[in-house]
Amino acid sequence: MTESFAAPVLRSGTALSFHYVPVPAESAAALLAAGTRRVVATMNGHAARRAIVTHEGAPVLIVGRGLMRDVGVREGETVFCDVVPDPEPDRVDLGDELEAVLADDTEAADRFFGFTTGRQRSMASYVTGAKRTETRLRRALELAHKLRTHTLYGDLHGE
Numbered sequence: 001m002t003e004s005f006a007a008p009v010l011r012s013g014t015a016l017s018f019h020y021v022p023v024p025a026e027s028a029a030a031l032l033a034a035g036t037r038r039v040v041a042t043m044n045g046h047a048a049r050r051a052i053v054t055h056e057g058a059p060v061l062i063v064g065r066g067l068m069r070d071v072g073v074r075e076g077e078t079v080f081c082d083v084v085p086d087p088e089p090d091r092v093d094l095g096d097e098l099e100a101v102l103a104d105d106t107e108a109a110d111r112f113f114g115f116t117t118g119r120q121r122s123m124a125s126y127v128t129g130a131k132r133t134e135t136r137l138r139r140a141l142e143l144a145h146k147l148r149t150h151t152l153y154g155d156l157h158g159e
Contacts, residue, residue, distance in 0.1 A: 003027035028059030038089035095128035108144035
């Protein structure tokens with residue numbers, strides 16, 4: 001099942017601003033009816049794993065600035081999308097730096113892999129979203145420390 005469409009890259013007007021690509025309602029309905037929420041979206045020839053989410057009542061794909069750079073589009077420009085169900089919907093792309101840090105820190109790794117896939121994906125995105133290798137490594141090390149010491153945002157006083 002492949003859904004193909006062209007849509008502009010838009011920016012939300014909310015306090016937590018982000019870029020997104022609207023998904024035509026009929027395309028989203030076909031994917032969601034088949035039980036698909038996680039997709040591989042090929043945008044202008046560049047594949048990226050994404051989730052179909054709802055923004056202001058409409059289905060969208062969130063696109064960060066890094067992906068926009070990779071795809072070669074700016075806000076307001078049209079992107080051509082082919083969207084297929086993700087064959088590995090629970091896959092989390094850790095990136096080289098986080099993978100290496102977790103391989104060396106079993107205590108942090110045990111806690112990391114104990115979280116839900118969505119939480120793992122969120123933490124990995126924080127690390128892999130940095131442009132420079134040095135920044136990704138620093139973020140991976142900081143994350144491992146917070147995992148090990150139970151000082152992540154939301155942890156209750158180091159418990």
